[in-house]
Amino acid sequence: MKILILMLSVLFGANAFADVVVIVHPSNNNTITQADLEPLFMVKKSTFADGSKATPYYLVADDAARNLFDDKVLGKSSGQLKAYWSKLVFTGKGTPPAELANSAEAVAKVATDPTAIAYVSKGAVSSAVKVVLSLQ
Amino acid sequence: MKLQPWLCALTLAGLSGQAMAADIKFRGFASFVGGLTPSSSDTLYGYDDKVDFRNDSLIALQADAKLDEKLSATMQFMARGINDYEPVVEWAYITYKVSDELQLSGGRIRIPFYRYSDFIDVRYTYNWVKVPQPVYGFEFPGYDGLSLVYNNEFGGWDSMLQIIYGQFNGEISEMDGVIEDLTGFSWTLNRDWLTLRAGYVFSKTSIHVEALEELSAGVKYLASFQGGQLAANLNSFADDLRPYRDSANFGGLALGIDHNNVLFDAEYIRYEVKDSLLAETDAFFVSLGYRAGKWIPLVTYSESESKAPDYLLQRIPVGAGNLLLGPATLEQVIAGAVQATETETKLWEVGFRYDFHHSAAFKMAWTQTDDAATGKNGLLRFAVDLVF
Numbered sequence: 001m002k003i004l005i006l007m008l009s010v011l012f013g014a015n016a017f018a019d020v021v022v023i024v025h026p027s028n029n030n031t032i033t034q035a036d037l038e039p040l041f042m043v044k045k046s047t048f049a050d051g052s053k054a055t056p057y058y059l060v061a062d063d064a065a066r067n068l069f070d071d072k073v074l075g076k077s078s079g080q081l082k083a084y085w086s087k088l089v090f091t092g093k094g095t096p097p098a099e100l101a102n103s104a105e106a107v108a109k110v111a112t113d114p115t116a117i118a119y120v121s122k123g124a125v126s127s128a129v130k131v132v133l134s135l136q
Numbered sequence: 137m138k139l140q141p142w143l144c145a146l147t148l149a150g151l152s153g154q155a156m157a158a159d160i161k162f163r164g165f166a167s168f169v170g171g172l173t174p175s176s177s178d179t180l181y182g183y184d185d186k187v188d189f190r191n192d193s194l195i196a197l198q199a200d201a202k203l204d205e206k207l208s209a210t211m212q213f214m215a216r217g218i219n220d221y222e223p224v225v226e227w228a229y230i231t232y233k234v235s236d237e238l239q240l241s242g243g244r245i246r247i248p249f250y251r252y253s254d255f256i257d258v259r260y261t262y263n264w265v266k267v268p269q270p271v272y273g274f275e276f277p278g279y280d281g282l283s284l285v286y287n288n289e290f291g292g293w294d295s296m297l298q299i300i301y302g303q304f305n306g307e308i309s310e311m312d313g314v315i316e317d318l319t320g321f322s323w324t325l326n327r328d329w330l331t332l333r334a335g336y337v338f339s340k341t342s343i344h345v346e347a348l349e350e351l352s353a354g355v356k357y358l359a360s361f362q363g364g365q366l367a368a369n370l371n372s373f374a375d376d377l378r379p380y381r382d383s384a385n386f387g388g389l390a391l392g393i394d395h396n397n398v399l400f401d402a403e404y405i406r407y408e409v410k411d412s413l414l415a416e417t418d419a420f421f422v423s424l425g426y427r428a429g430k431w432i433p434l435v436t437y438s439e440s441e442s443k444a445p446d447y448l449l450q451r452i453p454v455g456a457g458n459l460l461l462g463p464a465t466l467e468q469v470i471a472g473a474v475q476a477t478e479t480e481t482k483l484w485e486v487g488f489r490y491d492f493h494h495s496a497a498f499k500m501a502w503t504q505t506d507d508a509a510t511g512k513n514g515l516l517r518f519a520v521d522l523v524f
Contacts, residue, residue: 039289044236044287044289044294045236046236047236061494061495062494078494079430079491079494079495079497082260082494082495082523083260083261083262086165086255086258086260086261086523087254087255087258087261089163089198089200090163090165090196090198090212090227090254090255090257090258091246091254091255092210092227092229092231092241092245092283093239093254093285093287093296095200095202
């Protein structure tokens with residue numbers, strides 16, 4: 001039983017991760033690589049390569065796309081990420097990105113904000129946003 | 137026509153009011169802690185053998201007002217169970233973000249003595265119920281002044297340097313204290329699984345310790361019966377006994393490893409208040425844990441040692457050692473007082489953390505201390521820590 005659950009979770013996890021994409025506003029012409037994601041989403045950098053302002057958005061902590069992004073790109077569990085930001089927030093040393101309720105809301109936000117960058121589940125993407133990366 | 141400016145002003149006020157309201161964020165954290173000792177002969181950190189729920193419980197609310205991308209104001213209210221949850225403002229500052237790397241804050245800010253000083257009350261961020269007390273027993277509220285934080289990256293290392301300057305006027309461990317020219321830095325380096333930290337703070341410190349004030353006054357009283365050089369020497373010696381505008385320093389080194397789910401943390405600190413009957417103190421802790429999914433079992437050892445300021449015995453003015461201060465000679469009184477400052481505490485702790493929610497953790501810990509003065513004491517504590 002345990003092995004079955006493990007196999008299912010691995011399968012599910014792998015599939016779900018392949019379905020997470022990083023999106024920006026259609027007017028954003030920057031090339032974004034996977035190495036750019038960590039500094040942008042940990043707010044170590046607040047500009048894109050061309051020097052324009054970058055506003056990253058998270059999804060809420062129990063979202064599947066969020067959990068996979070946290071794990072694979074930021075290298076932290078959602079709990080560890082929460083602890084990381086708590087250390088900065090309550091000591092005045094940093095502010096975490098805003099959290100959006102789900103992928104559909106993130107797509108809607110990015111469609112109207114030229115500075116935005118977000119990760120969403122692939123199924124939620126519309127023509128109003130530009131996919132810059134598909135996470136493998 | 138005449139109404140237009142009014143309308144404009146009202147519209148503007150309405151708009152800016154809305155904008156301001158939209159830019160104030162409330163966040164907070166809370167801990168509910170219960171604990172008891174195994175028998176009536178054990179007392180530790182305010183706990184006895186009757187279960188207590190208020191000693192370590194707290195709730196805090198922080199308001200962050202963002203005026204624009206660069207300017208913000210922050211206020212943190214803290215309500216501690218031990219103070220009947222009476223809210224106290226522990227942090228209040230404005231911050232100007234000069235760039236991605238550099239920010240300057242002014243107001244009431246916590247002194248970054250230790251690796252965990254700044255977020256000592258945000259217990260969700262660490263795995264103990266509370267940080268090891270032999271090391272962290274020395275802690276008091278914030279200073280008033282400036283803090284410069286510089287974040288940058290070089291060769292794969294994330295670096296955070298904080299430089300502080302300010303003053304403090306308030307209570308230090310329930311005694312009145314004044315700290316002037318408080319200056320210090322804290323530097324944290326982080327790379328993958330490794331965190332290194334060094335900090336140093338120095339100041340001119342005055343602490344009103346009743347027993348030392350009385351002793352100092354006693355020596356001055358002796359001086360009043362003497363003449364010439366001996367009276368002057370005794371008066372100067374009397375000032376050496378109490379911590380009044382004396383140079384104080386605090387240094388700390390810390391190491392953190394989070395590798396393959398193995399968690400290792402160690403910290404060493406040392407502090408002294410020169411020319412006073414306060415002991416020089418050395419303390420450290422080491423802690424080893426293992427992250428098994430949502431569970432983290434943890435074991436910690438900590439030790440603190442205060443060395444008697446023996447040099448004060450050498451400073452007793454020549455010819456004054458045999459003067460009677462009450463029933464004993466000055467030399468005997470000083471030797472007794474010097475000896476009394478010597479303390480040694482050892483602590484063992486085993487416990488665990490369980491993350492039952494993405495923003496909340498349940499913790500439990502058994503603490504065993506062995507103190508030169510109070511002997512062996514045990515304590516069981518459990519806690520729910522959360523951030524919101």
